[in-house]
Amino acid sequence: MATTETTAKTTSATAAERLAQLKTYIAETQENEHPDSFLIAVLHKAQELYGYLPVEVMDEVAEQMGIPTAHIWGVATFYHYFSLTPPGQHVISICLGTACYVRGAGQILQALKDELKIDVGEVTPDGMFSLQPARCLGACGLAPVVMIDDKIHGELTPKRMVQLINQYRKQAKK
Amino acid sequence: MDNNKITITINDRDYQVVAGQTIMQAADQCGYHIPRLCYHPKLSIEGACRVCIVQVEGAKNHVASCACPVADGMKIHTNTKELRQARRDIVELLLDNHPEDCHTCERDGNCELQRLAYSMGIRHRHFTGERKHYEKDLSGASVIRDPDKCILCGRCVRMCSEIQGVHCLTQAHRGFNTVVMPAYNLPFAETVCSGCGQCINVCPTASFVEKNHTQELFETLSDKSLVKVAQFAPSVRAAIGEAFGLAAGRNMEGELIAAMRKMGFDYVFDTQFAADLTIMEEGSEFLERIQSGGPLPLITSCSSAWMKYMEQFYPDLIDNISTAKSPMSMASALFKTYWAEKMDIAPKKILSVAAMCCTAKKYEAARPELDVNGMRATDIVVTTREMAWMIKSAGIDFVNIEPEKPDTPLGLSSGAGAIFGVTGGVMEAAVRTAYELYTGETLVDIEMAAIRGFQGIKEATVTIDGKDLRLVVAHGLGNAHQVMEMVREDPSRFHFVEIMGCPGGCIGGGGQPYATANSIPLDEEALRLRAQALYDLDRGKTIRRSHDNPDIQRLYKEFLGRPLSEKAHELLHTHYEAHLPKGIVSPNLKVV
Amino acid sequence: MTATYRIIVCDGTTCINSGARRLTALLKEHLDKHDLTETVTIGLSGCLGMCDKGPIMVVNPGYTIYGGLSEADIPKIVEEHLIKGQPIARLAIQEDHLYNRFFRVFGDDKFFGHQMRITLRNCGIIDPESIDDYLSLRGYEALAKAITDMTPEQVVAEVESSGLRGRGGAGFSTGTKWKFTAAQEATPKYVICNADEGDPGAFMDRSAIEGDPHTIVEGMAIAGYAVGADKGIVYIRAEYPLAIRRITKAIEDARAHGLLGDNVLGSDFSFDIEIRLGAGAFVCGEETALIHSIEGARGMPRPRPPYPSVRGLFGQPTLINNVETWANIPVIILDGANWFKTVGTETSKGTKVFALAGKVVNTGLIEVPMGTTLREIIYDIGGGIPQGKTFKAVQTGGPSGGCLPEEYLDTPIDYDSLAKAGSIMGSGGMIVIDEDSCMVDIAKFFLEFTQNESCGKCTPCREGTKRMLEILTRITEGKGQNGDIEKLERLGHMIIKSSLCGLGQSAPNPVLSTIKNFRVEYEEHITEGKCRARACSNLLTYEIIDTCVGCGACRKVCPVAAISGSPKKEHVIDQEKCVKCGMCFNTCKFDAIAKV
């Protein structure tokens, strides 16, 4: 079984294409031994296609895999990697790993919360940013670190953090 | 020494116990009751609550006795100072995240958590802090959910999936935010919940309770303009005594009738009469299908939870379902037609109330297709528990009351009607009647041992007029699921299928009294005693076949004509439709 | 005539993030321009352990390690070093013990430091995406040896005799575990690589997979042969896309070479590996939770026994080992248990990889023989505490571990000594803490993590850690009460002893060990409202001191307009208004704001 690339990016595919891709993927998994065990892989795939896990998609997964929706819901809500709401245009993951914490991630987080006026796990009202906690991003050498979409920004200060946000805002205006 | 036996010590005393069991089971047998919460003998082992911890010499940490097998030479301590404090603190932690609501709580006095807290000696709190808070879900027709009172023992989730196979519930989220809910946190009314109420039965707290109708009933009972008519199901009489501290299995039929009259009911009928009627209709339907080659097997339809389950998961088998209404709905339909006419009472003036062992009957009563002449047939359904509470609340001395007889007609019943409440009972009753209707001969051996007892799926064959008819009986929706898969696979495998939604049948219904202090919910022995009460009732009757019931005969003569007549169809039969609410995935749903 | 060079560019996550790939492209351009593509080859490697100095390039021969490179440096390296043969001293990383191990690996004993690479032996030397590179360094020889020269029993015996203990945290004897699994009659059996690596601030396993994925594949195949399993599964965090890609490629390449799949190397032994992704749950590193997760369920642990070796994945016998444990296997088989046993201490054999981080000069990945002392790691390898600050504690074992103060610095690293000192080996996180960190706050940080990662199944962990966290929070906010420390201890001990799984059984450790070693700090918070590290913001005030030049920067950033003052005059903070956000402190360029 091949694994999926896991960056949660919404592809530009049409709804029908996405659904077809998901169904093909599920069908592949169902040919294996213990087909039910591929639920998490399938949810990864769904999130990759849709950016999050919409209820209709979970219904579809239930239908295709023959797994009760309650079970899927239990799994989808257990794992922090799965998002049940659409993400912002830019996903900011702030590393709250130990190295980053010791080097001031707490202040960066505060700066982010103040600047974006949202809490961790939320999306700004304009849909531009969502804020997620991350454990070690593996860039401890650059601590404190945030990842915006798939780019790492390191050695941050609260001030630089705010500047960075403003850069993204400026880009969006263009 | 027996090969199978090993020696363990509990609290420094030696015991010989059978290998292969858990520490908890062994201790139970040696006379030590280790406190427990998430454990239930019918469900898989969760090991979650940690109330049942013991110390095992040599083990670094405390051991959950419900999950750990005994080993030869094991030295176990169940009541040391350290353990007592740890257990006490664990239970306190549950209380710290629990509303301080006992005085206004449905389960006050009947609550496992309350009892546990008391027995742990928690007399003050050390660790209070933030408490979870969620909205109650009041949308369900049968079951109400209050997550604030949930202590996450997981019994309901296991019951709903492992025994009932409905998979309505899951634990969602994690850690301190874990909460039991249906898929997508849907309101209960929109879920796959069958209404069986088994989650209520196993819940140690008031996190799941039935939708309560006692206040509404008290209010309507004082309405002088109404004629208040009650019926009560077979299993109610076999269990309600437990709510008054009596041993399981006492038949309280007469006391119940008397108490209901004292509460203000003008007429009290026995649902067992309608059970006889159901047999007449269903038995005739069966014969007709055998003769005409109609859709077989015929599948019984009197269990309300089963009907909702079937409509959702097996809509492809609707044609096999008996169209006969449940006894409750037949009786109610007759109250507002035949009986109203006979008594010259305007049907609108009749308040039709049913005391049932069942929570799903609340849902059934609200089905629009059961209305008669534009009126709801059954106005209010209360469970055995609600009825018991009302009797207590009304100050009626239930235990010492002078027993009374039901009103007639629609009151007299045969033994066949009584055993309706036990798994296999409907089948047994139907065979008694079908045999005679078909052959014209009297069935001699009317007790069918093969379909009695609590085995999940029971099969039997009867020969009627040289024809072998294959019968199958299942109780609990998980077993029903298995039988339905067999039917789907090979429809000719069975001729007649009886399904009861609850483990044990209605005697184990979701509305039966809570387990008492020294018992567990759905205790096998209690179920057996309740069943015995109904079998004894049957045996004690001279009339043991539905078609021999003179009131039934009179009803057909005066009103219905014959079974399956047009009139009978209009009042005593119904129809079912596929319902695929959200969360239903496909008729081929797997039980994982 | 120019010399022949091989340049290794670090392709680890951190280096990629600091621009390694852009520099590689640039390097290629310049090589092209100078027509050097024939003589200079470029290889990629996994993390070299010097992430804080990335992007990293190593020029061989000569082992010149360039770090902190920018685009402007590339043409210089090409012109000066590659063409003229003169390494650029300014850009090279020197005199840094942390990297001495490379010289040992490259055969230069002179620079032998305190490190020793067994599990990371190939990381940084081979291109992790090239099976040929791996094969050229005796890759898969151990597998061939096991299959052709040894019986499964002999393989198990060799692993047992090596004294290897699991590197995933608990330190259980690997050989014993293999023996249990091998002894089971039920088939199929499964072999699992636990690459969930959830410890915050640790990235040993990720680097090992990114840098040398074939070692893991080889180790698992050897185990498959030894215990009689024909199926392996790598359970890896979804957050590690690069590692996932590399291990996937390694599996495919191994399959293409007949090293996985039916009839491995033409023998009767068949074995294949599949990859399953985690989805962001620390508890899924616990083996029974991991099994549930692979089965497609909520990652909640279940009581043991039965142990996975008896009833594991899909109810079958299952062998689970950690990434680093797996990486030791080929070495043990190839070089023998007897050699392996020469490294390490009496009860802990071999080496251990640590992710060294926190307040230490050299942060990064290190591998040391068991028995190396904490002091050697922190001062000799790590280069001590930066900015002349004072060492306060070292935290090992991540959220399951403990904090050891100064007096334990000479503790040798092995399972038992660390446990005796009051911490644990854990999976390899090592965080150095200096005087600027508050121990109550550190304890709170770890507990916040475990509390957040609790699966919620059992009462002590679900409810108990929440209450402990509440108590810690109120202490750091200056609202602590008498008796709070005792409550923490009472709850902590109960949670350790009564929880269902290892997460709860170790969650209170950071709290209990800081109470044990730094009780005064707790007491100061509670009785004096004082945080000596000035880390608990509620317990300190910001004051402007006389170095203030009146630049006004602080006044502009203060969110509540608590600062007043006229230009070029000393400013003042209105303590009534100040909400202690610390913005002014971070802003002042003249160190004129003090935390008191």
Ligand SMILES: Cc1cc2nc3c(=O)[nH]c(=O)nc-3n(C[C@H](O)[C@H](O)[C@H](O)COP(=O)(O)O)c2cc1C
């Ligand atoms: C909460 C928790 C998290 C764990 N996380 C990991 C992990 O990320 N990686 C790992 O290899 N072991 C982890 N473990 C240990 C594993 O349960 C298991 O002991 C280990 O994978 C066995 O491999 P080993 O014997 O090679 O160490 C964790 C244990 C617990 C209780």
Ligand code: SF4
């Ligand atoms: S559920 Fe039990 S403990 Fe909770 S409020 Fe009700 S009676 Fe009290």
Ligand code: SF4
């Ligand atoms: S139980 Fe105690 S608190 Fe409750 S009413 Fe009785 S005396 Fe009062």
Ligand code: SF4
């Ligand atoms: S009433 Fe029955 S079906 Fe509904 S949630 Fe409870 S157990 Fe499940």
Ligand code: SF4
């Ligand atoms: S609702 Fe009741 S049975 Fe279900 S987990 Fe909560 S306390 Fe247990």
Ligand code: SF4
């Ligand atoms: S078995 Fe009886 S109590 Fe249970 S749902 Fe059916 S009718 Fe109701």
Ligand code: SF4
């Ligand atoms: S200790 Fe914590 S993580 Fe482990 S089972 Fe209990 S609640 Fe879950």
Ligand code: SF4
């Ligand atoms: S920023 Fe510093 S120097 Fe400038 S006014 Fe404020 S305290 Fe004075």
Ligand code: SF4
């Ligand atoms: S700490 Fe924050 S609120 Fe207080 S003076 Fe400085 S900037 Fe203003």
Ligand code: FES
């Ligand atoms: S702790 Fe933040 S990147 Fe490692």
Ligand code: FES
């Ligand atoms: S009864 Fe054993 S853990 Fe709950």
Ligand code: FES
């Ligand atoms: S990622 Fe390049 S040295 Fe660590």
